[in-house]
Amino acid sequence: MKLATLKDGSRDGQLIVVSRDLKTAQIADGIAPTLQRALDDWNFIAPQLEQMYNQLNSGRGSNTFDFDPKNCMAPLPRAFQWADGSSYVNHVELVRKARNAEMPDSFWHDPLMYQGGSDDFIGPNDDIVLGSEEWGIDFESEVAVITDDVPMGVKVQHAAEHIRLLMLVNDVSLRNLIPAELAKGFGFFQSKPASSFSPVAVTPDELGDAWKDGKVHLPLRSTWNGVQVGQPNAGVDMVFSFPQLITHLCKTRKARAGSIVGSGTVSNKDSAKGYSCIAEKRALEMIAGGEPQTPFMKFGDTIKIEMLDKNGKSIFGAIDQSITEPEA
Template sequence: MKLASLNTGHPDGSLIVVSRDLLRAVRASAIAPTLRAALDDWTRAAPALQALYDALNNGEAAQAFDFDAHACTAPLPRTHQFIDASAFLNHGRIMTQAYHPEKKSDPSIPVLIQRQADDFAGPHDDYAFPDEADNCDFEGEVGVILGDVPMGTRADDALAHVRLVTLFNDVSMRKHLFRELGMGFGFILAKPATAFAPVAVTPDELGEAWRDGRVQLDLEVARNGVRFGAPNGREMSFGFHELIAYIAYNRNLRAGMLLGSGTFSNVDYQATGSACLAEQRAIETLDHGESRTPWLRFGERLRFEMKGPDQQSIFGAIDHRFVQATYVNQQTSAEQAGSKA
């Protein structure tokens, strides 16, 4: 089934069920007011949501309406925990070769980081950031939204706890990223809000593309209407089942946790392209001795979409414009950041 959240002014939105073709929708408030509430009561809510989804697809849902992705927030507008991985080791290899050839890492251990989870952006929201000098970047990723995962869950059992799959743009500010990496803790200014496609789907909606804990489909990325890349998720070095088992080694994971894949990256990047600017710039540095692709500027537009074998959009598209942030006070965000550095 496919689920989304209408922007009602409430921080968690209002849960709706969306048809498979993304054309129709119906409110699900009689089952659960929000997606977060449904996740907390999944055993009861899921069968009822599935029945409503079936009725909607059969044209039998009362009070159905035309689906408008512009009216949606992120499917899960906020949650208690977001952990992002860097699970495509090819991306790490390219970045290391370009900038830190002396760096060594253990390819058997996934790279994971705690992220901001209290303010996700919707699929068509303007994305405001303070300063072009922050070197604004994007990262095309997929993520899974989990149910309760007991401590010690094994990889073989982990995928049973995946409730939904989603698509997102993990915005990065590269100027701050390298500085914060060097400080040794985690990202703050380097990783502002993440933007999501309008719809989250249960794994069965992916069909054969959901294999080995991976979404084995192309992630199509366009910058200002021009194709930037379409890497495939099959080359994810750690499947979601392996990432879940690693995180749950010594802790319980609670319903609603979001786990990201990291930016899509393929070995045959000359053919597939990339899903982030940093990787493209690193490739240019390796090939030409310097990067040529500019960071994002105000007014630019990005689009992210993933389609099934029938060319039907699975999650709907993220299609958003990047704009300059405005503030109530007179001090700019760049001045604030500098005063704290």
């Protein structure tokens, strides 16, 4: 099943069901007005949405319309929680090595995770508006899951049962603001502005055999200014699976329905697969030659993030955005 949120002038938008080929859609307000409402009572509402989805795919949907990602908000325009992990330890290792920082052994056994702002996400085709190029603007291509209610202390073997939907993320980072914030010893804040999400969130069954062991075994493509710069496989070198991340999140607290858990920047040890953020490219340049060569993003730059199935069809639709400065 594929779900999206249509812009309607409200904070939370309107839930729509989208066809598997991402060509048509149908408003689901007779079933649930918003995605959050569907997640709040998933066991009752999901079968009704599934029925609508099946009818849509078979050409029997009523009041259908052409699906246009430009008319979409993030699937969850605001969420109760956004917790982003760092499952691809290769990425962390490269960035630390570039600045001659020691890599703690615990990073391979205990996930890194930060809690980001979740009250104002960016739509998949909306501009990323930022105040200065000097902040070191970077994209971060990731995968994320949306959970139902997860109990505190959930075990890894049961955590996957709480994954309801998956989507793609651009976890925007302001690299030049990060060092001073981390030096305070209190984590990210200003250096992590609003994140962007794919037009469509999908149920795990839509991924077929690519969804295995709590990981998505497909390449994640990043295209910067029209040039594909990375296609690492999201299932390769993912040290911590989504069930492991959820277990980490819920060690000391519950997670309520509508919580989003990110994978962290997708990264493969095979550098030929390219990169999912500029910081990793710069780290490789520093390791090789002592100085970074690749600049961060500028106003007017574009970033496209997409995942295709084995038949070359887009699964989530594309995050496709421009970097812009605020209007005067």
